[in-house]
Amino acid sequence: MMVHYMEYAKEAMDQISGGGAFLTVKGENRVNTMTIGWAFLGFIWGKPIMMVAVRHSRFTYELLKESQEFSVSIPIHSDLKKALGFCGTKSGRHYDKFEECGLTLVPGETIKTPYIQQCDLHYECRIVYRQSMDSELVQHPIVHRYYDQNDYHVIYYGEILACHT
Ligand SMILES: Cc1cc2nc3c(=O)[nH]c(=O)nc-3n(C[C@H](O)[C@H](O)[C@H](O)COP(=O)(O)O)c2cc1C
Incomplete structure (x- = not known):
């Protein structure tokens, strides 16, 4: 069922964080998924936006170079802790995470990127802005805590084209 993008914002952000x-993300030849723990839901450029942050070291970052889209699938009621653990520690460079975790892909309703059937809430997003972090502009304690290996995030602003349960 299609819902307003903020309808389940609290549930979504509680689960993500x-x-x-x-x-x-669907690249030219591969679909892959990874666990995220950070995101923003908001409104900018007259559009509803979901923002996600992906470090350069991730396989997902490579696929995002080949794509203008992403989907975010959120398990609100379903218990997918094991799959979230696997997808948050293993790379798509070495595993087919969908097969390993028994996750089923469903074609997106508005984008070419699929979403994960076993989740309850889905956002389909078209990337409207990508932002490489500038290390000079980050507060020092954050650099110290998150970027001592120099593995910065790229921040992707996805216009939410559909939000469904
Ligand atoms: C709970 C959790 C949250 C995570 N959040 C993020 C995130 O927001 N951004 C990120 O780049 N990596 C995050 N990670 C790490 C990636 O999910 C992990 O490195 C993953 O193996 C990358 O997969 P890939 O190489 O197939 O892209 C998170 C991991 C966990 C367990």
């Missing part, structure tokens, strides 16, 4: 969600 407390347990994680699946960020799915």
Whole structure:
């Protein structure tokens, strides 16, 4: 069922920050998913936006170079802790995470990127802006805590084309 993008914002953000969600990206030859623990939901450029942050070291980052889209699938009621653990520690460079975790892909309703059937809430997003972090502009304690290996995030602003349960 299609819902307003803010309808389940609290549930979505509680799950993303407390347990994680699946960020799915379709590159030229591969679909992959990874666990995310950070995101923003908001409104900018007259559009509803979901923002996600992906470090350069992730396979997902490579796929995002080939794509203008992503989906975020959130397990609100379903218990997918094991799959979130696997997808948050293993790379798509070495595993087919969908097969390993028994996750089923469903074609997106508005984008070519699929979403994960076993989740309850889905955002389909078209990337409207990509932002490489500038190390000079980050507060020092954050650099110290998150970027001592120099593995910065790229921040992707996805216009939410559909939000469905
Ligand atoms: C709970 C949790 C949250 C995570 N959040 C993020 C995130 O927001 N951004 C990120 O780049 N990596 C995050 N990670 C790490 C990636 O999910 C992990 O490195 C993954 O193996 C990358 O997969 P890939 O190489 O197939 O892209 C998180 C991991 C966990 C367990």
